[in-house]
Amino acid sequence: MSSKKERKSKNMFQAPKGTRDILPEEQIYWEKIRQVVQKVAKSYGFERLDTPILEEEGLFIKGTGSSTDIVQKEMYSLKTKGGDRLVLRPEFTPAFIRAYLEDGLSSRPHPLKLYTTGPLFRYERSQKGRYRQHEQANFEIIGENDPVLDAQLIQVFFSIVGGLGLKDIVAQINSIGCRQCRPAYRKKLVNFYNKRKGELCFDCQKRLRQNPLRLLDCKDDRCVLINEETPQTIDNLCLDCHNHFKNVLEYLDELEIPYILNSRLVRGLDYYTKTVFEIWPEEEAGRQSALGGGGRYDNLIKILGGKETSGVGFGLGIDRLVNFIKEKNIKVSSESLPSIFLVQLGELGKKKALKLFEDLRRANIKVASQFSKNTMNAQLKSADKMKVPFALILGQKEALDGTVIIRDMKSGSQETVLWEKVIKELKKRVKK
RNA sequence: GUGGUCGUAGCUUAGUUGGUCUAAAGCGUCAGUUUGUGGCACUGAAGAUCGUGGGUUCAAAUCCCACCGACCACCCCA
Numbered sequence: 001m002s003s004k005k006e007r008k009s010k011n012m013f014q015a016p017k018g019t020r021d022i023l024p025e026e027q028i029y030w031e032k033i034r035q036v037v038q039k040v041a042k043s044y045g046f047e048r049l050d051t052p053i054l055e056e057e058g059l060f061i062k063g064t065g066s067s068t069d070i071v072q073k074e075m076y077s078l079k080t081k082g083g084d085r086l087v088l089r090p091e092f093t094p095a096f097i098r099a100y101l102e103d104g105l106s107s108r109p110h111p112l113k114l115y116t117t118g119p120l121f122r123y124e125r126s127q128k129g130r131y132r133q134h135e136q137a138n139f140e141i142i143g144e145n146d147p148v149l150d151a152q153l154i155q156v157f158f159s160i161v162g163g164l165g166l167k168d169i170v171a172q173i174n175s176i177g178c179r180q181c182r183p184a185y186r187k188k189l190v191n192f193y194n195k196r197k198g199e200l201c202f203d204c205q206k207r208l209r210q211n212p213l214r215l216l217d218c219k220d221d222r223c224v225l226i227n228e229e230t231p232q233t234i235d236n237l238c239l240d241c242h243n244h245f246k247n248v249l250e251y252l253d254e255l256e257i258p259y260i261l262n263s264r265l266v267r268g269l270d271y272y273t274k275t276v277f278e279i280w281p282e283e284e285a286g287r288q289s290a291l292g293g294g295g296r297y298d299n300l301i302k303i304l305g306g307k308e309t310s311g312v313g314f315g316l317g318i319d320r321l322v323n324f325i326k327e328k329n330i331k332v333s334s335e336s337l338p339s340i341f342l343v344q345l346g347e348l349g350k351k352k353a354l355k356l357f358e359d360l361r362r363a364n365i366k367v368a369s370q371f372s373k374n375t376m377n378a379q380l381k382s383a384d385k386m387k388v389p390f391a392l393i394l395g396q397k398e399a400l401d402g403t404v405i406i407r408d409m410k411s412g413s414q415e416t417v418l419w420e421k422v423i424k425e426l427k428k429r430v431k432k
Numbered sequence: 433g434u435g436g437u438c439g440u441a442g443c444u445u446a447g448u449u450g451g452u453c454u455a456a457a458g459c460g461u462c463a464g465u466u467u468g469u470g471g472c473a474c475u476g477a478a479g480a481u482c483g484u485g486g487g488u489u490c491a492a493a494u495c496c497c498a499c500c501g502a503c504c505a506c507c508c509c510a
Binding site for chain 2: 014015017070074091124127131135136278317318320321376378384396405409
């Protein structure tokens with residue numbers, strides 16, 4: 001007899017903040033998304049690359065950028081017993097580039113198209129659709145700077161979203177220039193804002209020194225007002241960037257991908273050059289739930305120690321997609337429901353049924369059972385709950401006769417057949 | 433990291449000017465009515481120290497404080 005005190009161990013532990021359990025009934029959504037991601041990836045020639053969840057801390061400080069929020073406040077960092085500083089990866093791209101350089105992938109035919117799915121970790125205040133551990137699908141095309149790849153990558157995103165039956169999705173897109181034109185633009189920006197420094201919000205005064213581009217997407221009323229007069233990124237691109245962007249947009253038109261130019265889209269990662277984009281549900285514009293985003297990074301590989309090599313990529317938030325699919329009541333089929341329930345009665349029946357279960361399973365018949373329940377009542381009730389069309393009944397009598405009863409759950413009609421014929425009989429019926 | 437709302441069985445909720453609340457209901461679970469036949473119905477059982485810990489009080493699910501967690505708006509992003 002357990003006292004109340006002893007039983008209380010129940011809620012002693014809870015999942016850490018911003019993490020959660022994905023319950024069995026949710027899995028159909030996850031499976032479906034992963035399946036569509038894989039299918040689309042392969043159809044565009046992407047190969048899977050898996051990288052470790054742990055990486056050296058320096059990889060992201062250098063790759064993602066030391067002034068970014070991700071690095072400054074959102075990394076789960078730890079020190080190993082050997083003294084290495086590691087982090088739970090906060091994003092994929094630098095890890096992909098690390099693998100590209102470390103594993104000699106640069107000697108493979110280019111462009112190299114790689115994708116993966118897996119958990120990412122960011123230490124931030126959790127909210128719906130914003131978890132400390134969340135899963136992303138990630139796509140990268142490494143080794144070419146042709147604008148057609150930017151456009152096709154965005155198409156890949158739309159193919160995934162479309163493959164899930166989601167509509168009214170729109171891309172927001174911008175170009176933030178390159179090494180040639182950005183410094184001049186940045187200077188222009190700083191000059192502009194310096195003149196009106198007193199009117200900026202507190203954060204922007206700080207950003208002005210650290211990362212002036214970020215002033216563009218500030219949502220503070222005062223800054224929004226000022227930003228209406230700010231020099232636009234698009235008007236300050238060098239010829240190369242200008243043409244690149246123009247081409248990307250033309251390709252998007254050709255693909256009939258809905259997009260809006262958003263001259264204030266800058267994104268929080270240091271490595272982006274030229275094209276940056278985010279993908280949003282149409283009606284959600286302005287809220288905080290982009291389904292994904294990405295851009296071009298023509299300097300990153302060099303920064304991480306490789307040759308000057310271009311890349312484009314994007315991440316897609318699977319947790320958010322799951323929420324979105326549920327909100328939209330998109331039907332996701334759960335294919336592998338059992339079609340047969342095997343009922344056993346009596347010790348001999350149980351033994352024979354145990355064996356029959358294996359025979360059926362090997363014959364690729366999806367069969368369910370409850371060997372730990374012994375009454376016909378309980379077992380048929382389970383069968384009913386599972387909504388199987390047929391039940392097999394194997395009791396003492398049938399075990400001795402070498403037969404089994406096939407029961408049609410809907411009509412209630414029953415037929416006794418020999419064990420040797422069960423599989424054939426079932427296949428005949430299940431097909432209909 | 434900032435500001436706000438909230439937290440009662442697995443789920444949804446009732447109960448909160450403190451007092452038979454040793455906490456109630458529906459759904460769900462399990463069992464029985466039906467010892468070899470499910471769905472309906474009826475009966476019953478299990479399941480909650482009212483998020484956790486302190487405090488106030490003769491008395492706390494109800495008031496106060498702290499912590500934990502969820503959600504919302506920022507910040508930022510997926």
